[in-house]
Amino acid sequence: MCGITGITDSTDVSGSLYLALYALQHRGQESAGICTYDGETVHRYKGYGLVSEVFSGPILDGLRGKTGIGHVRYPTTGGSKPENIQPFHFMFRDHSLSLVHNGNLINTDELRYEYEGHGHIFSTTSDTEVIAAIIANEIIHDHTPDEAISYCMRKISGSYVVIFMLDGILYSFRDPLGIKPLCLGKTETGGHVLASESVALDAIGAEFIRDIRPGESVRLQGGEVFSRQVMKAKSCAHCMFEYVYFARADAVIDGVSVYDVRRKTGALLAREAPAKADLISPVPDSGTAAATGFSRESGTPFREALIKNRYTGRTFIMPSQEKREIAVRMKLNPVRGHIKDKSVVLVDDSIVRGTTSKKILSLVREFGAKELHLRIASPPIIAPCYLGTDFPTRDELIASTKSVSQVEKEIDATSLAHISLDGLIKAIGIPRQDLCLGCLTGKYPLAIPGEKEDDREIEMVDSYSCP
CATH class of the missing domain: 3.60.20.10 (Aminohydrolase, N-terminal nucleophile (Ntn) domain)
Structure with a gap:
């Protein structure tokens, strides 16, 4: 992208x-x-x-x-x-x-x-x-x-x-x-x-x-x-990841408010996967709108457990995993007074490789959190993206080879839950047949060698034809 x-x-x-x-x-x-x-x-x-x-x-x-x-x-x-x-x-x-x-x-x-x-x-x-x-x-x-x-x-x-x-x-x-x-x-x-x-x-x-x-x-x-x-x-x-992570929260894409989508994913997450906790906190910034929706729906107070250093970039789009992991500590710092001895729900947009999530949870636990419930505003990413988002091979995608409970153990979360696919589609408000969900389903809107195709019929309507 x-x-x-x-x-x-x-x-x-x-x-x-x-x-x-x-x-x-x-x-x-x-x-x-x-x-x-x-x-x-x-x-x-x-x-x-x-x-x-x-x-x-x-x-x-x-x-x-x-x-x-x-x-x-x-x-x-x-x-x-x-x-x-x-x-x-x-x-x-x-x-x-x-x-x-x-x-x-x-x-x-x-x-x-x-x-x-x-x-x-x-x-x-x-x-x-x-x-x-x-x-x-x-x-x-x-x-x-x-x-x-x-x-x-x-x-x-x-x-x-x-x-x-x-x-x-x-x-x-x-x-x-x-x-x-x-x-x-x-x-x-x-x-x-x-x-x-x-x-x-x-x-x-x-x-x-x-x-x-x-x-x-x-x-x-x-x-x-x-x-x-x-x-x-x-x-x-339309790429679902634009609404989940990539676009800015204040953008409107194809008639849909990105902020509203993220807020709705949080509210639906609270219904689908409630967690008893002292506070709801986003993993900033792409988890912020979802966390506000989760807090409002659950009635659990919204409070920032992590403060973002505004002078660092987005870790997901950094060119190597090593740089992403180093950037976590540069980018995020826990608020000790908010989390010490508290049960915390952290709301994030996605889990790709799992290493960054593990690092964030370890950081918050280090500052005294008693329980860490991770809630993800997208379904598990199980397949690579061939259409412009740097999702790696299936071997590198943690959800491709592990169940949710196995990922929960791997990243050392008290509990882990994702929004359902139907929940995400409902939050976006665009019919399923008009979304690209390849990374979530393994079925792609175009013919890609070795992959399953969720076929879209395309016709040339312009009269020009070059010999």
């Missing part, structure tokens, strides 16, 4: 892109980048680090223009290599193409082999460059950008939202299952903004217009939005 944004017709595009990326920082902390266009030249800058570390005032001043795109990266496909930092930028046949992508293609290897056969030389290991190669190749062969998008969407398979800037014009498209989020807004100056989450629009004072529809392509030009429905699926496959 990553965070992407694109802004056009802005009087200060680099400053607006900076603020939008800052609001999307939770979606990727490894690197950040911006490309802008001033009518003649593309200006670009990118590097490792947080948005505030990569960009300074003088750098932003040099990113001139009224249109631009930006990216924050959390590495999945391609790994942590400097050449994979986005945006990508290419020059060909007097065209300038800059592109950002959030998602994960599942047919990258086949497409890379095919386009190497066409003579394309790849300079990165990212699936994003494959998307750029397809689009560029179609334009080289005298197809319009809209035709290139139609052909690209026909060729690629997986999860994707793409924003690209071609000769200063902004284009975007979203996969037909709507796995990854993308929304559209209007700026105070009459321009438009595209972003992974609505919080980026809020950060620059833009008005939310709507979510980009699954399978839709848009072009932003001359202050107008031109839309085409390129592909259509019988049902969607």
Whole structure:
């Protein structure tokens, strides 16, 4: 998962892109980048680090223009290599193409082999460059950008939202299952903004217009939005993990308030798996809303047993388990007076490998907690994700090889319980057939070799067909 944004017709595009990326920082902390266009030249800058570390005032001043795109990266496909930092930028046949992508293609290897056969030389290991190669190749062969998008969407398979800037014009498209989020807004100056989450629009004072529809392509030009429905699926496959963990709590994704979903998961957890305790505490921050719902439903007081150091990042999206474990003590510190000799319910969003949960419980127990009941606002994660979230192999997923009672013993919890799958679906409020639940069920919305498929019928509704 990553965070992407694109802004056009802005009087200060680099400053607006900076603020939008800052609001999307939770979606990727490894690197950040911006490309802008001033009518003649593309200006670009990118590097490792947080948005505030990569960009300074003088750098932003040099990113001139009224249109631009930006990216924050959390590495999945391609790994942590400097050449994979986005945006990508290419020059060909007097065209300038800059592109950002959030998602994960599942047919990258086949497409890379095919386009190497066409003579394309790849300079990165990212699936994003494959998307750029397809689009560029179609334009080289005298197809319009809209035709290139139609052909690209026909060729690629997986999860994707793409924003690209071609000769200063902004284009975007979203996969037909709507796995990854993308929304559209209007700026105070009459321009438009595209972003992974609505919080980026809020950060620059833009008005939310709507979510980009699954399978839709848009072009932003001359202050107008031109839309085409390129592909259509019988049902969607919105990623459930956006609502459980990845998105910011104050975001609205595909018409659903993330905060409300998390609060409802906590309330349902309290009904499904009550625990007698002195206090309810979140594992901050993604467990906070669920903990408030649990506290309200159970009648047990809400009190913070853990205080988060706001100057550390999200441990889940750190590149190695060793760094995640070290980060736990840097990130969280128990409040001794709240937990000493107390029975505590800790509410968290998920358990992936189990090592971080074990470390947190050990930390709270060290500060004097008498009992530790862990409640998880998602069902057990039993299968890897192939569509953009860094869930590891089944061997590394603790719930894939162990029962809930075995995990409870492994992490040394007094008790452990997860929300049910039906409970999670009810909290999200989106029909089961319109959610991607692959990591929870082992059945995926797309054909993945060696895995079970929860088939979604997809049809091409755009009339264009490339020979």
